[in-house]
Amino acid sequence: MHQDEPRAEAQDEPRTRILDAADKLFYDRGIQSVGMDELRTAAGVSLKRLYGCFPSKNDLVAAYLDRRDTRWRTALTAYVTQHAATLEDCPSAVFDWLHAWFATPDFRGCAFINSFGELGATSQAVTSAARRHKEALLDYLTELARDLGVREPALLGGQLALLVNGAITTAAISGSPDAARDAGAAARALVAAGR
Amino acid sequence: MHQDEPRAEAQDEPRTRILDAADKLFYDRGIQSVGMDELRTAAGVSLKRLYGCFPSKNDLVAAYLDRRDTRWRTALTAYVTQHAATLEDCPSAVFDWLHAWFATPDFRGCAFINSFGELGATSQAVTSAARRHKEALLDYLTELARDLGVREPALLGGQLALLVNGAITTAAISGSPDAARDAGAAARALVAAGR
DNA sequence: TTTCCTGGAGAACGTTCGTTCTCTAGGCTA
DNA sequence: TAGCCTAGAGAACGAACGTTCTCCAGGAAA
Numbered sequence: 001m002h003q004d005e006p007r008a009e010a011q012d013e014p015r016t017r018i019l020d021a022a023d024k025l026f027y028d029r030g031i032q033s034v035g036m037d038e039l040r041t042a043a044g045v046s047l048k049r050l051y052g053c054f055p056s057k058n059d060l061v062a063a064y065l066d067r068r069d070t071r072w073r074t075a076l077t078a079y080v081t082q083h084a085a086t087l088e089d090c091p092s093a094v095f096d097w098l099h100a101w102f103a104t105p106d107f108r109g110c111a112f113i114n115s116f117g118e119l120g121a122t123s124q125a126v127t128s129a130a131r132r133h134k135e136a137l138l139d140y141l142t143e144l145a146r147d148l149g150v151r152e153p154a155l156l157g158g159q160l161a162l163l164v165n166g167a168i169t170t171a172a173i174s175g176s177p178d179a180a181r182d183a184g185a186a187a188r189a190l191v192a193a194g195r
Numbered sequence: 196m197h198q199d200e201p202r203a204e205a206q207d208e209p210r211t212r213i214l215d216a217a218d219k220l221f222y223d224r225g226i227q228s229v230g231m232d233e234l235r236t237a238a239g240v241s242l243k244r245l246y247g248c249f250p251s252k253n254d255l256v257a258a259y260l261d262r263r264d265t266r267w268r269t270a271l272t273a274y275v276t277q278h279a280a281t282l283e284d285c286p287s288a289v290f291d292w293l294h295a296w297f298a299t300p301d302f303r304g305c306a307f308i309n310s311f312g313e314l315g316a317t318s319q320a321v322t323s324a325a326r327r328h329k330e331a332l333l334d335y336l337t338e339l340a341r342d343l344g345v346r347e348p349a350l351l352g353g354q355l356a357l358l359v360n361g362a363i364t365t366a367a368i369s370g371s372p373d374a375a376r377d378a379g380a381a382a383r384a385l386v387a388a389g390r
Numbered sequence: 391t392t393t394c395c396t397g398g399a400g401a402a403c404g405t406t407c408g409t410t411c412t413c414t415a416g417g418c419t420a
Numbered sequence: 421t422a423g424c425c426t427a428g429a430g431a432a433c434g435a436a437c438g439t440t441c442t443c444c445a446g447g448a449a450a
Contacts, residue, residue, distance in 0.1 A: 028316060029316045029317060030312065030313050030314065030315075030316060030317070032227045032313070032407095033314075033316070033317055035406075035407060035408080036407080036408060036409080037406095037407080037408090045428095046427070046428045046429065046430090047409085047410090047428090047429085047430080048410095048427065048428070048429090049427075049428080051408095051409070051410085052427095056408080056409085057407095057408065057409090108315070108316060109311070109312060109315075110364075112368070113308065113312060113364050113368070114311075114312030114313070115312070116304070116309075116312075116367065116368055117225065117304060117308060117309030117310070117311075117312040117313055118225050118227070118309070118312055118313040119225065119228075120225075120303070120304075120367075120368075121223055121224045121225060121228070121303060122224060122225070122228055127368075130368045131368055131369065131370075134365065134368050134369065135369075155377060155380065158373075158374070158377040159377050159378070159380070159381040161361070161365065162357075162358055162361030162362055162365055162374060162377060162378050162381065163357055163358070163361055163381075164361070165360070165361040165364045165365055166356070166357030166358055166359070166360040166361030166362075166364075167357055167361075169305075169308050169360045169361075169364060170329065170356065170357055170360055172311065172315075173307070173308070173311055173315075173322075173325045173326055173329050174326065174329065174330075175326075178353075179353070179357060182350060182353040182354050182357060183354070183357050185350065185354070186354040186357065186358075186381070186385055189384065189385055189388045189389075190381055190384055190385070192388070193384045193387070193388060194384075227437095230436075230437060230438080231437080231438060231439080232436095232437085232438090240398095241397070241398045241399065241400090242398090242399085242400075242439085242440090243397065243398070243399090243440095244397075244398080246438095246439070246440085247397095251438080251439085252437095252438065252439095391450100392449100392450085393448100393449085393450080394447105394448085394449080394450100395446105395447090395448080395449100396445105396446090396447085396448100397444105397445095397446095398443105398444090398445085398446105399442105399443090399444090399445105400441100400442095400443095401440105401441085401442075401443095402439105402440080402441070402442085403438105403439085403440075403441090404437100404438095404439090404440105405436100405437080405438090405439105406435105406436085406437075406438105407434105407435085407436080407437090408433105408434100408435090408436105409432100409433085409434095409435105410431105410432080410433075410434105411430105411431085411432070411433090412429105412430090412431075412432085413428105413429090413430095413431095414427105414428090414429090415426105415427095415428085415429105416425105416426090416427095416428105417424100417425090417426085418423105418424085418425080418426100419422100419423090419424085419425100420421100420422085420423085420424105
């Protein structure tokens, strides 16, 4: 007799396996480059079950982006709250986390920017997912700016978001994580100037 | 008898029409979403001539990116040299030009970032085209920083590039050109701090 | 007029994709 | 054991893609 997993986990284990495979493949190679058949193979799941969990590829893409949004922002905020000793250290911690991400071997830019560039013109769902993600990032950074007691928190928050997005795309295209350092320095200068 | 165009122009008129159609369609909807047949129709050219000018879609994509690179950077530098009264005005002029671009009705982000997100993982040609484009932009901004007599021109140039790329992606996803204003203000603050 | 060459229109080919359908094996209930 | 339901494996389908091929009209050359 084999060991049984807990009920709830076993229940959506296929769904999780599919999402794991989608996350890896879609992020690595882009959405249109990955077929449902390859996805099925990677997830180790039958086509019937794949379409049972996600009625269409669009649904799977939406779920992929949704899960990636929460995971990415959770990882960022967790790192910042854990590694920033003081409030003043928070902006630097953001870019430290980015630097570590950029140095990851399979880093390939922002999934939302990539998806938007690929499908934004044809898929309203992708566009709004990207918009929600970037708005949530902006909200977080604006809140951070507000906590810093800066003169115009909305302005600084927006500028930090520009630096984050610029660093991500630059690091992806250049293939080097250095952009995070320049961005961090710029962020510190902007915070200092905004007081 | 109809009027004859000049020889050289008539010679590659089909090529130009193809590139014009490719520029519009690829930029508007992404590369993989546009088929060669639709391109042929938009260019008003036979399939035979299309494949005579560009032996494969990859070649057309490369030519599309190449022409867009030179046009984009030419337009930027022309605007800056024309609208910046003093050297100090140059950074602001860069972001003024971006703002005007963002407000264009068919603005849809950076063609190179979009192409990279879509095909960077599968096409070495697209990756290196994007890399060359961003490096050329970085060189221009670094030169600009050097002319401003700043302490670390390479650092400031890189930071201006981050702001430019961040503003482009943010404007594209948010659908608003406001990012250019925040980026311009950040650029001025960074220039002032770098002296 | 006949022949030859160019180029256009679009049919055709082979592949790939998203999605559905068929067939079958195996486990549960009676 | 007999009947039934589930789910897996993968064939099948219709559409779309990149690319090539066929056919034919029309102009230049002799």
